[in-house]
Amino acid sequence: MPADLNDRLVVAISSRALFDFEEENRVFEQADDAAYMRLQLDRLERPASPGVAFQLVRKLLAFNTSDAQRDRVEVVLLSRNDPVSGLRVFNSAKHHGTPIERGVFTRGRAPYQYLHALQANLFLSAEPDDVRAALHAGYPAAQVYPESARASEAHPDEVRIAFDGDAVLFSDEAERVYQAEGLPAFQQHEADRAALPLPPGPFKPLLEALHRLQKASTDGSTPMRLRTALVTARSAPAHERAVRTLMHWNITVDEAMFLGGLDKGPFLREFQPDFFFDDQAGHVQSAARHVPVGQVHSAATSSPA
Secondary structure, three states: OOOOOOOOEEEEEOHHHHEOOHHHHHHHHHOOHHHHHHHHHHOOOOOOOEOOOHHHHHHHHOOOOOOHHHOOEEEEEEEOOOHHHHHHHHHHHHHOOOOOOEEEEOOOOOOHHHHHHHOOOEEEEOOHHHHHHHHHOOOOEEEEOOOOOOOOOOOOOEEEEEEOOEOOOEOOHHHHHHHHHOHHHHHHHHHHOOOOOOOEOOOHHHHHHHHHHHHHHHHOOOOOEEEEEEEEOOOOOOHHHHHHHHHHHOOOOOEEEEOOOOOHHHHHHHHOOOEEEEOOHHHHHHHHOOOOEEEOOOOOOOOOO
């Protein structure tokens, strides 16, 4: 029987999200793809340094056991790189002890269309157009910021992931009210609808998959644990609708921060996530000084959350 990825958390990730290829990327931007390919070929046996999402990937793969039939996580390289450059990526993964076996390399073409075949729960890429296309197609996707701070090593046996609320876990319905009518209208809108669950946002499927992984990890077969956090600029009374929405979904998060417009960066520094997802550039830039971060491109570009 052919292999399949059913019942696994599938993360599709680009080369620049997984490894530090910023020097090589500058060659590509300043010259052409031929110069880039020559450089990668010259460095074929030189392992690349870990990139912004490397620790997240390494920790998620630790949920797998020696029994391949019980593997819970699959990481697949999905990259605009050419196959020769892809060989260097595989070599680098092997060097760093990161068991990645599958990859799709499209030499400059947008790769997001392969997300369906991969049954992907998450796509991480440094290319904003690829991320937007993936989100438009209905897949949780984020643009990584390669210059982000690297993840803390303070929690080696725990994957920590933090999410913004509106336009990430939840739809941008309330966010649009804020943009059109301001904060008082937003607060009233959410207070009036406190018992009405918010429509799901692009990252609800990922949160569901992580919730299943979190429950599976409690059977003692793996040393890795999972901790999640909601980090939102919502505050009372708008907090209630967010909490009740998660209750309606039968999903729990381990921590929730209702910050009422405070800078998220210092709070994320204390939580120490392996990755944080937010839709707003301002929050992303603040967070990137402290933790690895990815931007979830939304049609609404400014909001209270």
